[in-house]
Amino acid sequence: MRVLCVATKSPWPAIGGGRVDLRGLVDALAMAGAEPRVVAPTVGSEPPQLPAVDVRSVPARPRTWPWSLLAIVRSGSAVMARYEMKTLAAAVTEELDRFRPAVLHLQQAQLGWLLPAVRGRVATVLRQENVESDLIARLATISWWPLRAFLAREARALARAESAACRSAHVVAAISDSDSTRLRELAPEAIVRVVPAALPLMPAGDCERLSGDPPLLCLGSFDWRPNRDGAEWLLREVWPRLRLCLPDAVLHLAGPGSDTLGRGLASIVRHGIVAAARRMYDPRSIALIPLRIGSGVRMRLLEAWAAGVPAVTTPAGSAGLGTDRPVGALVAASAEAFAAEVARLATDSGLRQQLVASGRQTLDEHHPSRIAAAARACYEEAISRYRAGQG
Template sequence: MNILYVTHRMPYPPDKGDRIRNWHVLRYLARHGQVYLASLADEPVPEQTLKVLRETAERVTWNPVEGFSRKLRALNSALAGRSLSEGMFRSPSLLETLRQWVGTTRFDVVVCSASSVAHYLQLEGLEKAIKCVDLVDVDSRKWQDYADSAVVPKKWLYRREARTVSRLEREICQWAQSVTLVSEAEAELLRSQVGSCRAAICSATNGVDLEYYSPGETVEPKQPTLIFTGAFDYKPNIDGALWFCRDIWPGVRQKFPQAILQLVGRNPSPEVKALGSMPGVEILGTVPDIRPYLSAASIAVAPLRIARGLQNKVLEALAMRKAVVASPSALNGFGISTELPALTASTPEQWHSAIAQLLYDRELREELGQRGRQFAERNHDWNRCLEPLGKFFPVSTVNKLIQETAIVESGS
């Protein structure tokens, strides 16, 4: 079976939210058949990245979308009444390569990683292919969340993007066979927004690489250490870091003068870098391996006020057997689950109480950490999480995959 997979960013290395999911989707698809990967990139692509992708996919092509031309395409898209996102990820070069592929290869299934690249699946010659759109999140609601917290003129811009992306999501649900989202809450939100449609809307939650994020022996840090991970050029993480450091961290330091807060993640923005001047705040930025930092921390925090879907940062901390304190927004993607072993905090007072409770009680930290690892093992193994993606694949292929999964899980 031939599968075309179009992603809005390179799916490797799996070092941030969308790349993590897309990398595991790519590997999942490669178990079904021959994958033709077409990706866009907003940064240079190292040869090592292409080498890994070529070992996984039958064919790989990519095109840059950056600089002035990207902004111009976004403007043209807006003038045509479409979303800025569609224009930003529209590449004539990639489109031409896809036309060549479609002209020489019969694709049985076509998959894309976001609404902004869904238009590539409507190429002439793909009419008979099964079309699966992995929306992940309801992006229109994300843009509305941005608008709600912004001031003019950004408020106007975000509100317009929310409207146009919402229309795009409704259109996709009329021509795709399958639309997947990262949680049942996101799937239900989309169903409520689009009403009756052709597509089957279902959830395919994120997993975590349980072998990679495998905790070693617990070592108590010399100082109380909190860790906040993520891409710090991403608006929700920037907002969360600023809010936590300004409204919560001073109270933590008042109770625990030796406490350290580490912000670990790629491309910290100027506002985030400036937080390093605060007592006890360390801006570590990009690190080659996040696991030693998670392992050495007392508590993992996820103070997100703007969040959609399921947060990889929470999953990774749970898998590493870390006690987690998170905002309700950061945990929404897990659904209403009494077994989720994480403390929730909304107000600064609640954050102070939860953090103090954990820092004072090592046994509670270790108990939550152990339960977190077990929760990740039960609910977030990638092989099982992505099964809904294959629901509409040819029956013979799905049966073969089920048999392979059973063999892997039985250890035979």
């Protein structure tokens, strides 16, 4: 089965949650004998070409925010307007003619503007990594006016756009049960299925030895506002408490935007963008996932489990994994509780082993073979619906 995957960012390097999700899916499809091809705007250097996976990098970038804000005049979404790229649309049209895929896979509703032009040509599946409008709405609640008013308005406009995209796609592939429920509320007419996240296949290699006793690792794309908000909360509210109870600990921040965080604070190492996130998971470390705003599934939590590293997170950070799953992380809602859980984990080796084992048990549900089967079922359903609409 040929699958044309279109994304707002290339999954190489896999340095953000959305990229990790697509990279994992592409790896899983290739392993299962499908023929995926990725089309995405160019970000930095050309992505490496992997065996059985073809990548077309398009010389296009999201529109600037000032231009995107003009969407407000049309009662539209500024977030959606950012990703309306003519060169990307032209590349997709060319690939439909040249590659002749059985399915067009769109990674996230920000690409929903492509659907009206392509829905009559090919079966379409819309992948929802999260419910973006809910993230924006939650971000509004912790922002100051007038940003709060703007974000609340943007959340409503984005919810309308997400609803339209879900209704237009032949099938919607939600990343979790909770997101599936929410998307059905936004678009009752949409066909929504669940395809869990798959971790990308990473070659085994030596991990970096991080400084600190223990080393505390916070990985993420900190140029994405929900991640940055969580990191700022960690530095402002949690880190001073951790310094008191774990004076030898060192906090390692890694990922886009990490070099601009925590300046002037002691015992913090900023790694910036890292080529291979997996190498950052020192077996002695504790992963910190301090999200206050979340939707979908935290890919960093899955990565930590795969690396055998225990994690401390928030209710938002553990959302999307389901209440009936094994508990593979300590969860704390307040800064005091978060710091206390990190300190407890740092001194309790038995608890550490228990969390790692439980996390790996949950990780079995994200095995590439399972994800490939779930994705193929979605694609086949989309093909059937597309063919039925042609009759």
